[in-house]
Amino acid sequence: MKHNYLKIGGLTALILIMFIVTLDSTITNIALPAITSDFSSTLTDSNWVSTVYMLTLSVFMIPGAKFADQFGRKKLTTLGLLTFGIGSLMSGLAASLKLLVVARIIQGLGGAIISPVTVALAVSLFGNRQKAQGSIGIIGAAAALAAASGPAIGGLLIHYWSWRLIFFINVPLVLLALFLLNSCFKESYDLSVSKKIDYFGITLLSFGLFLITFVLLKASDYGWSSMKILLMIVGASLSLAIFLLIEPKQEAPLLDFSLFKNKSFVASLLIYMACGFTIICSSVVFNFFLEDILNYSTLKSGYIIMFSSLMVMVVVPIGNKFGQQNGYHWPIVLGTISMTTSLLLLANINYHSTLFDMIFAMVILGMGFGLAGLSQISAVLHIPAQKVNLASGIINAGRQLGSCLGIALLVGLLNGNLKTATQTIRHDAIISVNQAQLSKVVKQSALAKIKSEVYYSGQLKHHNFNMASLKSVASKPQNLPCPKKGTSEYKLFISGKQFSKIEKKLAKKSTDLKTAANLMQLSKKQQQISEKIMLESQAKELNQVAHQIKDNKNEQLAKAFKKTFYVGMLILIFSIPAAFYTDVKVKSKIGPKI
The missing domain is CATH 1.10.287 (Helix Hairpins)
Structure with missing residues (x-):
């Protein structure tokens, strides 16, 4: 009975470790606007809060895994948890952006030490890999859930409390993990490696x-x-x-290069990198679309993206069970295809898409991410047990590099697409205004507004344009243009003009002064009516131009995101063949498997 409690407690510790480290990779993206506002900084400077964490994880994961093999996994995990907890506390208390960035480096260092050790600790806890497969699947599910749910959890915490809570919440979880780690685990090493650094x-x-x-x-x-x-x-x-x-x-090399002779390990590494790449599509690119293009709140955006997290919770246990019985490559193949399909669905989302369309895309993405994430298990299935920790460090570093690649390629491409889209919007808006039946004053005001407001500076909120402020200019009866031919206003205007001419002629011919005066009065009223018709016609024309510019803006911006998602989809298509090799038993020269 006590042994079972130790296993439950130990597994809980590993789940907590994987969850908090992975969560902090995606949760901060949604907090950047709040952090920027709080510290009165720029978004470019605040972006370092996310960047340095990913940098530190990518750089120190493999050395961290090696040190754990050499000097004790429990010992290094304890050190890593303490470092991560201190970094989290410092992040929450940071009084300036510079201190927050330093705290995130400390947090990332702790995360780099503890995240790759979880698989090896699970094997030591359950005795061997066969018995540990289920627990490794649960740990992988925790990582996938954390990566997918970052925007949702972050949106909730920021909406109801503060961005600081996304860091403070780690502290009690770290303390609980530390207690369980030191209560449930014995020390373990890789006895085949030298202690030489x-x-x-x-x-x-x-x-x-x-x-x-x-x-x-x-x-x-x-x-x-x-x-x-x-x-x-x-x-x-x-x-x-x-x-x-x-x-x-x-x-005593840092890496065992014979690991890369194992087809399953290499294929699983590629798929896990693809998982890191895909999560950027939802947590960064799609989140940008929801918040900065559709103007959804952080909370609403988080709720939509949350459906990918819910799907991860559903599919990972099913996929893990199927993988244990029939091989992991089949669920991983399905997962990779589903991730690719989800980007196709995201590419076709626009201003007119329903909430169901968006949620459905997130459901498919979550299913794909959860199943493809099983590559974390398949990566260590056919390698020597003593190399599991190092292999775990490599594939976790691979996922981080996949996310970095996603940021470099997709965000960079999106910025370029948005810049092009904004230039097109600006060009088309100027043409629309010049071709419209508007007074010279209104045209000049509209063109000045377009030139000052329609631009893109690397932030997604600088392509808005609203003509509401031009209504006061358009209501002034100065140099009013004739209504557009073919419109009802044009017919009324022409008729009024003709009546006014007739009335003036009759007034001139009339010998009765009173009749002549009445006719002239009627002519003036008719001119006033014609002026009102021209004003209404100009207001209507201005409204049509505004709608035309808005519709074109929506179309061009949607195209910018569509192109970005299509590129991501093409990259994932090329990763699908690798999924078939993620669980292939091969003869290996890297030692007997345990």
Whole structure:
């Protein structure tokens, strides 16, 4: 009985660890506007809150996994949890943006240590991989759920409390995980590796990963052709090339390169990277569309994206059970195809799409993400048990790099598409105003408004245009244009003009002064009526131009997102063949499996 309690408590600790580390990768994206406002900073500066966390995770995950194998997984996990908890507390208490960024680096360092160790700890807790498969599936489900539910949880906490709570909430969870970890686990090591630290390999790999991750995350800000980014690409290439040349010859290398001879491991790594790539589509790109284009609240956007999280909870246990009995490659294949399909659905969402359309796309994405996320299990199925922790570190780092690639490619592409769309909106709006039957004053005011308001500066809220303020200018009877031919206003205007001419002629011919005066009065009233007709015609024309510009704006912006999602879909299509090899038993030279 006590043994069962230890297993339940230990599994709970591992679920908590995986959940909080993964959650903090996506939850901050939705908090950036609130953080920007609170610290009176720019969105570019605030974006470092997310960037440094992902950078730190990507750089230190593999060394963290290696140190855990060498010096004790329980010991390193305890250290990592303490570091993560301190970083979370500091993040919540941060009095400035700089302090928050420093706190996120500390938090990321703790996360890099603890996240790859969960699989190896699960194996040690349950005795072997066969018995641990179910628990590894639950841990993977926790990671998938956290990644998908970040925007929903973040939106809820920010709406009802504060962005600081997204960090404070980690502290009690860390304390609980620490208690369970030290109560339920015994120390475990990889006895096949040397205790010698490969400082040279760690330096080369960490430096290379840092540079390549930085380039992927920030190249869109600095520009791909900027000297800083080009030098970083060169530095990353040299560092990683030297690492690959020298590291296999080391006495105690940081990486066991024979892992990459295993087809299942490599295929699972590629699919898990695709999972990281896909989550950017919902947590960043689609969330931008909901909040900044449709002007949904943070909470409403979170609720829509939440359906992907609910689907993860449903499909992962089913997929894991099926995978244990029939092989994991089938649910992973279905998951990869579903992720691809979800991007096709997202590409066809526009201003006229219903809430059901959006929720359905999130359901399909959640199903795909949950099933494809089982590649975290398939990655360690056919490798030696003592290499599970290192393998877990590599695939978790792979998912982070997949997310970085998603940010670099999709967000960079989206920015370019939105800039092009805004230029088209501006150009078409100017043509619409120039062709409209408007007075010179109204046209000048409208054109000035377009030039000052219709632009794109890298933030998604600078393409709005509202002609409501022009109504006061349009209501002034100065140099009014003739109503457009073919309209009812034009017919009334022409008729009134003719009546006015007739009345003036009759007034001139009339010998009765009183009759002549009455006719002239009628002519003036008719001119006033004609003026009102011209004003109403101009107001109607201005309203039509406004609707035309708005409809074109909606169409162009929807196209910008459509192009972005199509590119993401094409990339996922190329990953589908790899899914078939994620659970293939092969003869391996990397030692006997336990």
